[in-house]
Amino acid sequence: MVTVSLGVLVSGRGSNLQAIIDAINGGKLNAAIRIVISNKKDAYALERAKKAGIKTIFIDPKDFLSWQDYEQQMVSQLKANGVELVILAGFMRILTPYFVNAYKDRILNIHPALLPSFPGLHAQQQALEYGVKVTGITVHVVDEGMDTGRIILQRVVDVLSNDTVKSLSERMLRIEHQVYPEAIALYCK
Numbered sequence: 001m002v003t004v005s006l007g008v009l010v011s012g013r014g015s016n017l018q019a020i021i022d023a024i025n026g027g028k029l030n031a032a033i034r035i036v037i038s039n040k041k042d043a044y045a046l047e048r049a050k051k052a053g054i055k056t057i058f059i060d061p062k063d064f065l066s067w068q069d070y071e072q073q074m075v076s077q078l079k080a081n082g083v084e085l086v087i088l089a090g091f092m093r094i095l096t097p098y099f100v101n102a103y104k105d106r107i108l109n110i111h112p113a114l115l116p117s118f119p120g121l122h123a124q125q126q127a128l129e130y131g132v133k134v135t136g137i138t139v140h141v142v143d144e145g146m147d148t149g150r151i152i153l154q155r156v157v158d159v160l161s162n163d164t165v166k167s168l169s170e171r172m173l174r175i176e177h178q179v180y181p182e183a184i185a186l187y188c189k
């Protein structure tokens with residue numbers, strides 16, 4: 001089977017990145033992470049990647065006049081490293097049509113809600129405020145809208161009556177770690 005070359009974009013702690021690294025190392029996902037790119041210098045995700053021997057780069061938004069220039073730099077790094085599929089793992093910027101077209105149908109995102117419910121930021125808080133009894137995880141292809149692309153996999157998570165944003169987010173995160181590698185494997189197949 002072909003090994004798919006991944007590029008992972010991160011902004012923060014990188015627990016989903018870690019789950020993907022672990023799935024690859026455990027033989028559950030036939031892929032290789034060619035590069036991890038962060039828009040935040042102190043993202044813990046960069047440490048996780050380095051520990052796993054993966055190439056990392058921090059691209060400083062301050063070095064670019066526009067977000068489109070920034071995205072061009074990301075695309076050229078991804079292409080230079082042979083990346084076929086881009087994985088957003090807690091990357092907290094919206095990609096413009098330029099980037100989406102450069103990797104058309106080859107960008108995946110994980111979102112902590114059952115899309116199309118609760119897109120955007122603070123999805124778990126939105127779910128609690130609405131009072132839904134179930135929420136969940138969605139892995140989808142990234143298109144030009146916000147959290148609107150084709151859905152690959154979803155998993156339902158119960159909302160408990162005593163849940164806080166913290167307790168719900170933690171329970172959901174454990175499911176995210178199972179679902180993301182599974183969805184990537186499915187999409188690669």
Ligand code: GAR
Nearest residue numbers: 012013014015016089090110111112
């Ligand atoms: C995850 O919960 C992910 O679903 C969410 O950010 C967190 C990143 O955590 N993404 C979004 O909300 C995208 N709209 P991580 O850095 O530990 O993987």
